[in-house]
Amino acid sequence: MTTSALSALPLHSDTHETEAPDGGEDQAQHAAELAALHRAADAGEAAAAWVRELAGRQGEEEHGRLLERVAEALVQVSSREIIPGSDGLLTEELRYTLAADVVLGASHTTGALPELHAGERMPLIAVCAIAAAFPSCVLGDLPRELEVLADELETATDAGRAAAELPTG
Template sequence: MTTSPLSAPPQLSPAGAEHPSAEHDVQALDPDVLAALHRARDAGEAAAGWVRALGGRQSNEHHGLVLERAAEAIERASHQEVVPGGNGELAEELRYSLAADVLLGAAHTATLPELTPGERIPLVAVCALAAAMPACVIGAPARELTLLADELGAATAAGHAATAAANSG
């Protein structure tokens, strides 16, 4: 287990809370950017659902909580944190929740989360892709966010396939 540089996990803001700089007018957005934002949100919700399912099957509740925090962070990073006109930075508590702890579990347990080998790589990919999404607002948001959303969807599909394979074998 690695120990996080933070002594305790930061608390996530409520899922419905708006980003402080989310003062943009959705109606004024370019249609391609708006479509990319919706695509990212949908991909993030699907990915978070898979991560929640992983968390729900953990016999150690602390590992389940780590995965639940990761699911919440994926949703926020792919939606509320993607703010056109924003600074493109991911909030510290989200970076923490999307870090290696999703694979290593809660540090104080001295055990690993119950994940199949085929689930680990998609889980890392889902977290990394979600963490990259807020930065897309600085470059070419429609193109970059669409690419990341599509890859997030592919990583989630690979995760579901790994879960299904483990359950059938």
């Protein structure tokens, strides 16, 4: 498991023009943001762990490498890319890595799709799409929006894990 970069994040947002004289409202907002950031990072780590499991099952090395990059992108967008006060946009590289065509893997070079169980493709797409939305939460109500997205990311990850346990045939 990688060390979270949350401790290095600037958590104070200049979007709050009115502060309570004792700073209580600002401190409460800061605590809510910090809790939401940690929750998002935990959900991203769990999703990345599942995607690494998918990567480890691949017979084609290229599919495995691609899924490992996806896992790293999940960790990055659920932690280091959520920066209060930023523009909330992903880099082109992260957008490309988390695009829905992740389920095709490196099929353009291998000639085959990644080895995924029935029912894993949709959760994989959902995990990538939900995680890609995390950084944009800095433009709205960060704690509330991150909580919703973290819940959905956990649900999609759980669905992907459950799909691997379904009987085949």
